[in-house]
Amino acid sequence: MSTPDDPIGFGESDLAHGETLLEVEELTKHFPADSGLLAGVNLEPGQFPPVSFGVDQVEAVDGVSLEIKKGETLGLVGESGCGKSTLGRTILRLLDPTDGTIRFKGEDLAELSGEELRRKRSEIQMIFQDPQSSLDPRMKVGQIIEEPMRAHDMFDDEGREARAKELLEKVGLDPRHYNRHPHAFSGGQRQRINLARALSVDPDFVVCDEPVSALDVSIQAQVMNTMEELQAEFGLTYLFIAHDLSVIRHISDRVAVMYLGHVVEVAEKEELFENPQHPYTKALLESIPVPDPRESGARGVLEGEVPSPQDPPSGCRFRTRCPRVIAPEEYELTDEEWGHTRAFMRAVKRRTFEPMTAADLRREFFDGDLPRGGAGEIVDEAIGYVATDRRTDDERGGDGDEDGVTDDDWERATELLLESFAERSICAREQPAYELEAQHGSDPHFAACHLHR
Numbered sequence: 001m002s003t004p005d006d007p008i009g010f011g012e013s014d015l016a017h018g019e020t021l022l023e024v025e026e027l028t029k030h031f032p033a034d035s036g037l038l039a040g041v042n043l044e045p046g047q048f049p050p051v052s053f054g055v056d057q058v059e060a061v062d063g064v065s066l067e068i069k070k071g072e073t074l075g076l077v078g079e080s081g082c083g084k085s086t087l088g089r090t091i092l093r094l095l096d097p098t099d100g101t102i103r104f105k106g107e108d109l110a111e112l113s114g115e116e117l118r119r120k121r122s123e124i125q126m127i128f129q130d131p132q133s134s135l136d137p138r139m140k141v142g143q144i145i146e147e148p149m150r151a152h153d154m155f156d157d158e159g160r161e162a163r164a165k166e167l168l169e170k171v172g173l174d175p176r177h178y179n180r181h182p183h184a185f186s187g188g189q190r191q192r193i194n195l196a197r198a199l200s201v202d203p204d205f206v207v208c209d210e211p212v213s214a215l216d217v218s219i220q221a222q223v224m225n226t227m228e229e230l231q232a233e234f235g236l237t238y239l240f241i242a243h244d245l246s247v248i249r250h251i252s253d254r255v256a257v258m259y260l261g262h263v264v265e266v267a268e269k270e271e272l273f274e275n276p277q278h279p280y281t282k283a284l285l286e287s288i289p290v291p292d293p294r295e296s297g298a299r300g301v302l303e304g305e306v307p308s309p310q311d312p313p314s315g316c317r318f319r320t321r322c323p324r325v326i327a328p329e330e331y332e333l334t335d336e337e338w339g340h341t342r343a344f345m346r347a348v349k350r351r352t353f354e355p356m357t358a359a360d361l362r363r364e365f366f367d368g369d370l371p372r373g374g375a376g377e378i379v380d381e382a383i384g385y386v387a388t389d390r391r392t393d394d395e396r397g398g399d400g401d402e403d404g405v406t407d408d409d410w411e412r413a414t415e416l417l418l419e420s421f422a423e424r425s426i427c428a429r430e431q432p433a434y435e436l437e438a439q440h441g442s443d444p445h446f447a448a449c450h451l452h453r
């Protein structure tokens with residue numbers, strides 16, 4: 001609130017820098033997978049009556065726990081569709097949580113509704129990705145900035161105008177632009193107007209959802225610098241959502257990495273970039289394009305598709321794409337044997353090789369030697385399905401391509417390998433969560449990966 005010494009109302013804070021401002025615990029947001037007429041009706045041919053009822057759920061955010069400290073920027077990064085925006089919107093209560101708590105200055109936002117929630121909203125604001133569509137083209141800039149103040153009954157007309165003009169200056173625009181329409185501004189300037197609008201109600205906490213991703217790289221840095229200046233001046237706290245790691249590196253104090261509705265790694269920025277501990281984070285870092293014209297594209301890319309959040313993998317959700325899946329204990333494989341088996345399993349699953357003879361497969365994937373014991377027998381059986389010389393056309397059911405290997409053969413080999421190895425790994429059986437000692441900084445380093453067990 002404003003005071004005679006602080007007419008614009010900034011500078012006040014009821015928490016000290018570094019104290020916990022927001023604490024999210026086991027936050028979950030599920031959506032019904034289908035909202036059509038027959039949503040929730042499942043056909044069950046083997047039973048009577050041959051239908052069952054129950055709506056499949058999309059697990060957009062599942063059991064996320066995070067803490068954000070007063071005055072810091074927590075970067076939230078992950079591929080598109082991993083649940084970042086849903087998490088931001090659920091924290092703001094723009095979406096109702098399915099489960100969990102959202103403690104803001106000690107008060108559980110998940111429990112608030114109606115007028116109480118509306119009043120709280122002045123303390124928490126959001127900036128969206130697209131500055132073009134989030135500003136009403138019919139309104140003048142002054143009206144746009146004043147709108148949230150009006151909604152929260154802050155100041156009289158004169159006070160709101162004074163505040164809007166001062167805010168324009170604070171975000172690096174000219175207060176004389178108060179009467180212009182948004183179309184007269186560039187993308188970067190429009191995002192500055194959005195910033196002024198969000199700050200008009202004197203929030204403590206701003207959720208920034210990809211706020212610079214629609215801007216040119218040179219403009220991105222300028223807008224982020226302004227955001228940092230405003231943060232330092234007014235003690236703001238940001239949750240900064242982005243898919244671009246260089247943006248996250250520029251602005252964050254700490255970074256949380258999200259994959260398929262789970263937070264998989266959290267650490268201070270330097271620790272995360274210099275000492276990443278989750279295979280997903282490592283893969284993301286490796287896929288940052290290199291600024292070398294001789295290199296085309298990315299250095300490494302994440303293999304495979306992101307699984308559906310409607311039916312996420314058990315245990316660690318990254319396991320279907322993880323290059324480091326842990327060996328099932330029952331086979332007592334050496335690191336080398338497991339490395340070969342894992343590479344073969346991935347190649348069969350993705351069909352990344354042309355069918356060849358069993359001897360060639362052994363040479364190609366196992367240096368000629370299959371793993372010892374039961375694991376070797378399973379691998380040998382899988383080789384039998386996809387080798388060109390191990391089964392007759394009749395045994396294969398006939399319709400193979402010129403190598404004689406059918407789709408069914410590939411599927412059988414995949415199923416056998418996944419069921420015998422991948423599904424028996426601890427990665428498939430238990431959801432990981434480990435706190436590690438950081439090499440950089442003093443904050444704990446969280447990594448959801450069983451390699452740290």
Ligand code: SF4
Binds near residue numbers: 278
């Ligand atoms: S828990 Fe297993 S599958 Fe998940 S990231 Fe770690 S090694 Fe990979």
